Amino acid sequence: MTSSPLTLHIPVPLPCRDGDFSHLHLSDAGGVDRPPVDVREDKIRGFAFQLIRVLDDEGRAVGSWSGTCSVEQLRSGLRAMLKTRAYDVRMAMMQRQRKTSFYMQCTGEEAIACAFQAALKPGDMNFPTYRQQGLLIAQDWPVVDMMCQVLSNERDRMKGRQLPVFYSAPEAGFFSISGNLATQYVQAVGWAMASAMRGDTRVAAAWIGEGSTAENDFHAALVFASVYRPPVILNVVNNQWAISTNQSVAGGEWTTFAARAHGYGIPALRVDGNDYLAVHAAALWAVERARRNLGPTLIEWVTYRMAPHSTSDDPSKYRPQGDQSSWLLGDPIERLKDHLIAIGAWSEERHIQLKVELDEEISTAAREAQGFGTLMEGAKCSPASMFEDVYKVMPRHLREQRQESGF
Amino acid sequence: MTSSPLTLHIPVPLPCRDGDFSHLHLSDAGGVDRPPVDVREDKIRGFAFQLIRVLDDEGRAVGSWSGTCSVEQLRSGLRAMLKTRAYDVRMAMMQRQRKTSFYMQCTGEEAIACAFQAALKPGDMNFPTYRQQGLLIAQDWPVVDMMCQVLSNERDRMKGRQLPVFYSAPEAGFFSISGNLATQYVQAVGWAMASAMRGDTRVAAAWIGEGSTAENDFHAALVFASVYRPPVILNVVNNQWAISTNQSVAGGEWTTFAARAHGYGIPALRVDGNDYLAVHAAALWAVERARRNLGPTLIEWVTYRMAPHSTSDDPSKYRPQGDQSSWLLGDPIERLKDHLIAIGAWSEERHIQLKVELDEEISTAAREAQGFGTLMEGAKCSPASMFEDVYKVMPRHLREQRQESGF
């Protein structure tokens, strides 16, 4: 046994490594078969090291995961993604105009939330992070309502309390967003356990970024999901970056995030998150498992964060040159558009027209929302409301503090 | 998609299930080959679902993991295990005699700590739980010193501050035991990182029970070990029980604890923890990996907690009838004894003689230790010492409180 000095391994961003993409564990479109939903976990362990893809390079839908969407559904998926992107662009602009303090875009990741939502039923509950605005937009949740939250104005249903983008919409199956990473992951498991305990039929979806899988609550969620087999889909959105750190700093250098599930006996899929059809098919599969009481599924959605982390961030400070341009899975909107055109259900003209239409819709909404005030000017929720909802009934000391405050 | 009512799965103790031991994933002795220490993690994933065993039912050492111990080493291993058991028996008795408040035995698990310690070098550091007294005893650490800690008397190097069995012995590579489960697991990773950062050659060993793998720090440890590849051995002692709950409540119903490592790209072994030879061989393998800068290894040691959880516990309240008697991996002491007899290096007579000798040694030590006081009577550390070591230098407020206390 040698005793030469030890050294510490410090990961560097993966795409830097001489164009080596082996860590992406790519597969060909159609190359991974769709197993029955009641498959045993140990039969599909290999799925964690492959990538479920439906759309091939020519925009054709191939393989056994294809065929879960009608053309109409695909067009509405395209619409949802385009609207999400238009919304993001507008909101980021409003932040630059100092109408609010902060904004977070999901550019490049739209397919995941939009297609996933399409696989759920009313009553199901998402426990999202800050990058799943697509869940709301895909349901045609009013964007004015979302904007009022971003602007912290008088119509903000969160009463100006939360950071922009921290929506809450129980009617849309959208749990209140927490600024503390990963906390909602285990809560989703608890919600799903409750659903099972009550003999309900509703399922929960937990959401987390690949960077945040390092947090404690990710593990707690998997442990409880492993033991009680509740109806929950454990989504990991691997967009390669966590603020300035590459997925290698979260452990992605040595294995995949889908593989995390194996240690808990939870089946895992690994899916091209920029392929609307693949996302929809995989989501449906996992939702059906959950609904049929077959237990949890973890899905790693492989995608790329095209935008800065937030409006406070500047990726040029840390992203290696060429990182984004060498990304292999493309843009989800372009890919679905190409597919629809390939099957003769869409055209460049209709695409441009739809974009114009949506930009217009978003602009109108933005004007309406600003009419209710912005963070920096105009109406906002009364300061006195700050003392409400701390408890169901305001206790004496808060009543006194409100009085002391003069509000 | 059906929508029949969901139900929650609640695990029951596994051995109850009609004598079904498939969850133990047993293998024949010699049935699992020894890979080179620089093997890639993905080549040995199957090891998590097998069991490395050396001793067969006839007491022979078979297969490629055998041969790491000389006869002399085996005899000293037997001695360490017997001494550990004698120590436990004596200490549990002293607790019943109300000479201290509490005691925890490791009965049935002696091979793990004793053989593991034999694979380490001076300077290496263990981060143990409360059931690795064997690490000290295998090094011939003075049992009088350990007893004084258990008795919280004036010679207790922990100055009466810690619960019995919460030893600390830096010179023996034995980190201070914490009562909070799992916290030391990630500290071991940090210690190993430090060793690598400094170009040292020392390795760390983290210890945890299977029940405690559910805790946050288990995950944190694996994440950091995954990213920085420090020289650490991540031991999971699966003794089937965590106080009253079976390993199924920790997730053991659906996979093995060794498999947890796969999600982090960390190689894992699963070893018959009641087979001294297998433990020694696997420990050596992992220690060599660490020392050669090949990174962390997780080892699940499969064993059985024969004793109550602690002196405050009564397993008859929760252990299914026949659980212990149907246990398949025997008693580590009997198994090593049988092997030594089978190879002609031991005899029933020598065994009895050694036991008598060790009982005598322990009794003498116990008398000596009691001479320095017990928790309930005789000398103990001064109350004033309670104000020491809270900080390196006692700050004013503690000096004042000590004065106020009158001690």
Add this chain to the structure above:
Amino acid sequence: MPRWTMIEAIRDALNVMMARDDRVVVFGQDVGRFGGVFRCTDGLQGKYGASRCFDTPISESGIVGVAVGMGAYGLRPVAEIQFADYMYPAYDQIVSEAARLRFRSAGDFSAPLVVRMPCGGGIFGAQTHSQSPEALFTHVAGLKTVIPSNPHDAKGLLIAAIEDDDPVIFLEPKRIYNGPFDGHHDRPVVPWSTHELSETPEGYYMVPLGEAVVRREGADVTILAYGTMVHVAEAACQSVGIDAEIIDLRTLVPLDLETVVRSVGKTGRCVIVHEATRTSGFGAELAAQVQEHCFYHLETAIVRVTGWDTPYPHAQEWDYYPGPDRVGRALTRVMET
């Protein structure tokens, strides 16, 4: 009326509420099959089934995390942390999530959960089975913090906590689980059956959160205490023969300031007793509020008798413990100034 120990009273509160409201679920480490290391949940799994009362993995953050999710779903989870000393891994879920969910979602979601945890020393539990972390909860807006001193209150307060729509931290002083221990550790153990507050009404009743109670009327000095320290304070009064008024706070947040102020206004002197370490303990908040509201009534400085600012030791447990001697000495001192 039956005479119960605190353990029996707590178990009965759970039993009553599980029978009344099928949204009430009980879980934690070893609470299901075994019935809890202190036996507080004994028999509940048998009676209500394993999906109403069950064992959890050893993950305090998971326990509270799933409880938040269940609460948001509409259940009434009652989670047990085996010892208060082990609540730290769950602290993030308690503070960042349970406590703030209603506020941050403007009432869209809430986490009506109860987190029970045995606290306090006196059982030779050393640093990891003896802590009194109440001040770490009282600082957190959105939490209520409750700590009973006897079986009658334990049952009534626990029922109130389960019915409450906000997250409640329910601290159970383990040293008085089996008897009204008054700090005289060298005297024979006294069982609850000898104490009138072990008389516990059958069935459903509430002791409202936020109401303190005067345990002993007195004219000379006000003692503010809770949990085990109520009994210690009584013993101290007896031995030094000072006519103290003892207030059992029962709920720390929201605090029953009226009862406190009324008493100190009358006595003009105040001694605060708790077992937790002194610096930034809940006694500090009490002292701050008492001096604020009773400044012109105070004859002398408010005195705190507390655990020392050290971890809880094993062999020196009784030197750490703020027992009747120390409280008595403080009373005498306060009366002399």
Add this chain to the structure above:
Amino acid sequence: MPRWTMIEAIRDALNVMMARDDRVVVFGQDVGRFGGVFRCTDGLQGKYGASRCFDTPISESGIVGVAVGMGAYGLRPVAEIQFADYMYPAYDQIVSEAARLRFRSAGDFSAPLVVRMPCGGGIFGAQTHSQSPEALFTHVAGLKTVIPSNPHDAKGLLIAAIEDDDPVIFLEPKRIYNGPFDGHHDRPVVPWSTHELSETPEGYYMVPLGEAVVRREGADVTILAYGTMVHVAEAACQSVGIDAEIIDLRTLVPLDLETVVRSVGKTGRCVIVHEATRTSGFGAELAAQVQEHCFYHLETAIVRVTGWDTPYPHAQEWDYYPGPDRVGRALTRVMET
């Protein structure tokens, strides 16, 4: 002497100590390659290499957990928690481990680590980027808690913290990273370069832990403050024209009680200002100690001006913030009684 911002001063403290002592290592989320979301570690990885300054996974408990192990090994880890609001997952490792390791092992092992974390509001960070959790540390025996109010102290205190053999919580009020913000959020931003305490000696120097400083001498009332609130207190004094003595505590534990008592003994009045929620905030401890030690000098009740007992809101940030108006009103009120 160079004039530095607080960020530059902190970075320089790390730089000086990494150069002096190769056991000093710096890590946390985004601190390596990128240099930290507040740029406090910018350039350190380039200068000292990736095994002296590196990025960590997003696991606060892991960050502090490995720091404890490294400290036990013999290194001097300086860990960054990206926002104090995110320290809760690490709270167990801080409280149960770092703080008690020396005590529980009777000195066999210790955890000489520094945990840096930006705290406080004023940047529209809402409930998860604005908290001031200092009281959650001051209650814990074995920890030291430090919070600087200017570049000069920040550098000197951080160097002292790194040299200290005990675990130190180092809170950095983020609103004064770039300038001596005094709570007048509607006025133009003032840079540090205009403030004399941005004069920061080059190289190594220490501001000892446990020593408060009188920032402004005065006769009428003592203001106890720390961090940003020191500047707010100064602005308040100016606007109400009351001759207050302002004490910048700098270290909360161990507390420089002498300086506090001397001042209150002189002024007979005391106002305590902090941004954290009021109940069980560190102001409670200060009030308890001041009334204990200065009872016969106090002319009127000690007053606390603090954040409200609610989570920190986004749009109503300035209504929550204890700014110069509120402090001024308290001063006037205290002087009237």
